[in-house]
Amino acid sequence: MSTLALLLTLIFVLIPLILSKTLQLGLEKDTLIATVRSIIQLLAVGYVLQFIFDSGNILYIFLMVALMIGAAVQNARKKGASIRGITWKLVLTFIVIEVLTQGILLGLQITPPTAQYIIPLSGMVIGNSMVLGILFLNRFTSEVASRREETELILSLGGTPKQAIQRSLLASIKASTIPTIESQKTIGLVQLPGMMSGQIIAGADPLQAVMFQLLILFLLLTTAIVTSIMLGFLSYPTKFNERMQVID
Amino acid sequence: MKQQAAITLQDVVYETEKNKIIHGITGMFTKGKITAIIGPSGAGKTTLFRLCNGLLSPSDGNILIDGEDILTFDPVNLRRRVGIVLQQATMLEGSVRDNVALSLQLAGKELKQDEAERIIQEVGLEAEILDRKSRDLSGGQKQKVSIARTLLNEPEILLLDEITSSLDRVSKQDIENLMRRINSEYGTTIIWITHNLEQAKSVADEVWVMMNGTIAEAGPIDILDHPENDAVKHFVMEEEK
Numbered sequence: 001m002s003t004l005a006l007l008l009t010l011i012f013v014l015i016p017l018i019l020s021k022t023l024q025l026g027l028e029k030d031t032l033i034a035t036v037r038s039i040i041q042l043l044a045v046g047y048v049l050q051f052i053f054d055s056g057n058i059l060y061i062f063l064m065v066a067l068m069i070g071a072a073v074q075n076a077r078k079k080g081a082s083i084r085g086i087t088w089k090l091v092l093t094f095i096v097i098e099v100l101t102q103g104i105l106l107g108l109q110i111t112p113p114t115a116q117y118i119i120p121l122s123g124m125v126i127g128n129s130m131v132l133g134i135l136f137l138n139r140f141t142s143e144v145a146s147r148r149e150e151t152e153l154i155l156s157l158g159g160t161p162k163q164a165i166q167r168s169l170l171a172s173i174k175a176s177t178i179p180t181i182e183s184q185k186t187i188g189l190v191q192l193p194g195m196m197s198g199q200i201i202a203g204a205d206p207l208q209a210v211m212f213q214l215l216i217l218f219l220l221l222t223t224a225i226v227t228s229i230m231l232g233f234l235s236y237p238t239k240f241n242e243r244m245q246v247i248d
Numbered sequence: 249m250k251q252q253a254a255i256t257l258q259d260v261v262y263e264t265e266k267n268k269i270i271h272g273i274t275g276m277f278t279k280g281k282i283t284a285i286i287g288p289s290g291a292g293k294t295t296l297f298r299l300c301n302g303l304l305s306p307s308d309g310n311i312l313i314d315g316e317d318i319l320t321f322d323p324v325n326l327r328r329r330v331g332i333v334l335q336q337a338t339m340l341e342g343s344v345r346d347n348v349a350l351s352l353q354l355a356g357k358e359l360k361q362d363e364a365e366r367i368i369q370e371v372g373l374e375a376e377i378l379d380r381k382s383r384d385l386s387g388g389q390k391q392k393v394s395i396a397r398t399l400l401n402e403p404e405i406l407l408l409d410e411i412t413s414s415l416d417r418v419s420k421q422d423i424e425n426l427m428r429r430i431n432s433e434y435g436t437t438i439i440w441i442t443h444n445l446e447q448a449k450s451v452a453d454e455v456w457v458m459m460n461g462t463i464a465e466a467g468p469i470d471i472l473d474h475p476e477n478d479a480v481k482h483f484v485m486e487e488e489k
């Protein structure tokens with residue numbers, strides 16, 4: 001794509017700006033901020049990736065992944081403010097997800113051990129793990145509140161905290177992973193996934209693009225379920241004290 | 249002979265960040281007896297039960313069972329020994345059988361069919377109800393199921409929190425008779441929060457009148473006939489109207 005072509009794409013920013021202005025939607029400021037931020041952020045990432053690919057130093061890969069995890073934790077921790085130590089629980093979850101998925105991908109030589117593969121795949125895994133984490137924490141907080149009486153009933157009859165919170169925990173794990181599973185059922189029918197579209201536009205063989213897309217979909221299934229379960233089991237004990245009482 | 253205490257409270261205080269709910273209660277529940285707890289709502293009766301069953305811990309003071317502080321007990325054991333039937337009669341999703349079996353299931357045991365039938369009939373329900381969905385039960389039926397599931401833990405002390413509030417007259421009497429029988433057959437200590445003075449007088453040996461987080465008056469049940477405390481006098485008169 002030429003620079004002129006890229007500049008012309010700004011028309012797609014102008015349209016919403018004009019519409020927002022005439023209809024007084026008040027979206028102009030946010031649209032502009034979003035546009036400027038995406039230009040700066042993506043260009044920065046582009047140059048950084050270019051630099052890493054050229055240098056071939058694997059330390060940069062670690063650094064990049066660490067940055068992704070840091071940003072993901074920063075985003076997700078607000079949703080888990082009611083859970084003690086949520087920051088390190090998220091850090092641990094993202095690290096486990098990353099090590100697990102890259103371990104399988106590289107260990108079984110599914111993908112080559114180069115920055116070109118590791119960084120984008122890690123980005124997708126960590127990004128999705130973050131979204132799942134947020135979904136899970138939202139749901140878990142509301143389940144725990146709405147099932148408070150159930151939880152205390154089970155404790156009162158001599159149940160352990162784990163038994164008492166099991167229903168809230170399972171409901172939240174299920175609710176947070178269902179969108180991932182559901183969206184995969186209709187994929188390709190309604191819309192082509194972004195990465196596959198990008199590859200096809202860039203000139204890749206469609207079947208090659210499909211195979212990569214499948215790899216990613218399967219990767220995200222694991223990401224979704226492992227994230228929810230891990231966060232769940234790390235989080236529930238913080239809802240109780242050492243006398244097995246519910247903490248408000 | 250000096251009477252033995254099932255539960256002893258020593259200067260028990262319970263407070264949250266915002267307010268003090270129990271203001272230093274000292275007293276004891278006699279072993280093997282039925283004690284009624286009466287008093288206006290908000291007096292702290294339910295909170296006192298939650299302290300005795302270990303769902304809460306006192307902010308100050310001690311609660312003893314058989315002379316030992318309950319803080320030294322494993323919470324799971326404490327809650328099986330001191331059974332509680334909660335005021336709300338919360339049902340878990342699923343069948344009535346699942347709900348009755350809950351106490352045993354939590355202990356990793358199974359509820360046999362004949363055992364399930366026996367306990368459900370004991371609280372005055374038909375065995376057929378076991379296969380119904382718990383959410384389809386009436387308020388009174390839920391109260392009976394929640395009594396049944398606490399009884400299956402065979403507690404040595406039984407805390408009953410307004411368990412007959414949704415029951416009709418006949419069911420109320422059935423539950424009162426059941427509790428008398430459990431008390432006399434197994435020597436179970438029963439502590440019964442009730443709004444019903446008639447019920448208190450008919451089942452209880454002793455009574456605590458609680459007001460504003462303290463014991464206003466306590467003693468043998470006949471103290472209700474001529475209370476010394478003015479506030480208690482007034483409360484009893486209002487309730488008997």
Ligand SMILES: Nc1ncnc2c1ncn2[C@@H]1O[C@H](COP(=O)(O)OP(=O)(O)O)[C@@H](O)[C@H]1O
Pocket residue numbers: 264269287288289290291292293294295296
């Ligand atoms: N979890 C809680 N947090 C704050 N206040 C509470 C809580 N539970 C009960 N209270 C307050 O404590 C007081 C006593 O409540 P409770 O023990 O339920 O009284 P009773 O059972 O005698 O009606 C009430 O004023 C109630 O509002």
Ligand SMILES: [Mg+2]
Pocket residue numbers: 293294295335
């Ligand atoms: Mg109450």
